[in-house]
Amino acid sequence: MTSFQDPRLPADERLLCLSELALACQDCEMCGLARGRTRSVFSDGYPDAEIMLIGEGPGQHEDETGLPFVGRAGQLLDKILASVGFDRRQNIYIANVVKCRPPGNRAPTPEEMAACFPYLEEQISLLQPKILILAGATALQGVTGQKRSITRSRGQWFEWNGMLCMPIFHPAYLLRNDSRAVGSPKWQTWQDLKAVAAKYQELTGQSLAKTGG
Ligand code: SF4
Structure with missing residues (x-):
């Protein structure tokens, strides 16, 4: 198990390690998802980010x-993130629990998640x-094993390996539940991300420029 206690590598070394890891991913055949992929999808976003978003x-x-969250769900995610001041080019890094596409967009199996x-x-x-x-529930399970x-x-902070975690609904679920009414899944996700933004500002001292909600 990797230790999360070591200090961050200098930015150039970190970028190099991330690039090497992304390359290794392209050739990976550690699980059956390799057979159906066009390419593996390693990450997108800002590699110096203090926030990482993990999807399915x-x-x-x-x-x-080859990029995560670029379809309709990704566009919605970007909009909600922007409404609280996050931008994958500036302050957020994005990855998935599995790097290769499960056939028919099914959820990855526990074995596939473990392999990846x-x-x-x-x-x-x-x-x-x-x-x-x-x-989403798959990201929650993929990271915590539970x-x-x-x-x-969703909306409940918990700590994992020294990091604060915030579960939210998956944006694909929000596409199927389009209401923005108070109490709706979309509204709840907005509240959750507002809580993340407030915590981010508290922990880093950095302010965020919002685009409205
Ligand atoms: S999903 Fe992960 S473990 Fe499976 S082949 Fe792709 S990169 Fe390798």
Whole structure:
């Protein structure tokens, strides 16, 4: 198990390690998902970020482009993140629990998540974010190893390996539940990300420029 206690590597060394890891991912055949992928999807975002968002796995658009969260769900995610001041080009790093697309967009199996976890573990270890946002029940399970209801877990901070974690609904779920009414999943996700933004500012002393909600 990787230790998350070591100080962050200097930025250039960290970038090099992340690039090498991304390359290794492209050739990886550690689980059956390798057979169906166009390319593996390692990460996107700012490699000096103090916040890391973890999703489930690549879908069709991600598989085609090699970038996480670029389809409709990704566009919605970017909008919600922007409404609280986060931007993948400036202050957030994004990755998935599995790096290759599960066929038919099914959820990855526990075995596939376990096979891929060393990549995620190393990404977290290199980045050493202060906050992890876990998007959906699969991300929650993939990181903590525990199967928990996202409906009951979302919005509740917990600590894992010295990092604060915030589970939120997966943006694909929000696409299917489009209401923005008070109490709706979209509204709840906005509240959760507002809590993340407040914690981020408290922990880093950095202010965030919001684009509205
Ligand atoms: S999902 Fe992960 S473990 Fe499986 S082949 Fe892709 S990179 Fe390797």
